[in-house]
Amino acid sequence: MxxxxxxxxxxxxxxxxxxxELCELADVSPSTISKMGRxxxxxxxxxxxICLKLNCTVDDILEILPDSPEYGTDEKIK
Structure with missing residues (x-):
């Protein structure tokens, strides 16, 4: 996934x-933001x-992509 x-x-x-600024606002480490970037x-x-500080929902900040070689995952969905 x-x-x-x-x-x-x-x-x-x-x-x-x-x-x-997001790191400081949401008390998140720069390494965590780097992980998100990857x-x-x-x-x-x-x-x-992050959602609380930006006044948004999880759907507003992330997307779960289907398993496929295009997204770097080729595991079969169980």
Whole structure:
């Protein structure tokens, strides 16, 4: 399963907010933001803090992508 945080980064662009500002606002480490940039999983606690501080929902900041070679995952859905 792949995750895309492109929606979050679009929100940051729309609000003219830098990733560093998000780190400070939501008390998230820069390494966690880097993980998100690489499409890696992060904890629900981090997602919740970001959503609360940006006044948005989980659907607004992330997208779960289907398993496929195109998204870097080719595991069969169980």
């Amino acid at each position: 792949a995750v895309s945080y492109n929606r979050l980064f679009k929100i940051l662009i729309d609000r003219k907010m830098m990733k560093k 499409g890696e999983m992060v904890s629900m606690e981090v997602i919740a803090r």
